[in-house]
Amino acid sequence: MITERKPKNIFTQGPIAASFIADSIQKHDTKTNIGGHSIFLGQVRADVIEGSKVVAIEYTAYEEMALEKMHQIREAIFAKYPLVCMHVHHSLGKIAAGEICLFVFTSSEHRKAAIDACTETVERIKAELPIWGKEIFEDESYQWKENK
Template sequence: MEKKRTPKNIFVEGAISPDKIAKSIANHSTKTDIGGHSIFLGQVRADKKEEGSVVAIEYTAYEDMALQQAFEIREAIFAKYPLTCMHIYHSLGEVKTGEICLFVFTSSKHRKAAIDACEELVERIKKELPIWGKEILDNEKSEWKVNT
């Protein structure tokens, strides 16, 4: 009987710490059937705009819908690629420039599946999840970010 998957909480309050990333990688060293990992780290950029420079992004989400949609995306990616593991973490709240706001980690027996799945996963997260970022500028103004 196959274990039924349930939605996992993908949200982290604030920036995703380097310790969390390192621990996640280290936790996979005992899984000796894995031959490749692919990792994407989204980092807040210090974009320069007419109105000022970005110093942080404040992330908000329609959490229940985002968790359900993330679950559906995970299931579709697991069905499409022969993955061993998949992890998604996205920040909520304020994340300063230079800090990590998105951590996607896929693992597979062979690198190509991990790489392709990771890339598709990141694209779908950016397009489909109801997560919004308000850019905080150095002049204390803010504006909603448009995903590209």
């Protein structure tokens, strides 16, 4: 049976708090068919570029398109892996170095599906979602982030 899933909003203004992640884990204690969780956390890195240090990344997105695309990715991942659930959160706005900007959380009966689905989801988010990051330096100059 295919369950219809509605597009979810993945965007959060500001950083993703560690307490939010902890609560999200806690909420799964009633889903006792789960045997393995996989979590990816993206953190803003203080890159040094030509002597200037990145202090924050300001994220923007083409939100409507990103949510439609994320819905397609979610459907494809659920079709490919036997997941119990998946949660994705991405920050918008200014996120300081050291703060969490991406939280991907997959759960399945056995570990392999959760791990592989988490990895593939992260890769697809980076490659396919219309999101941009402005790397802001200490002197408030900036450059546009490029994904590697």
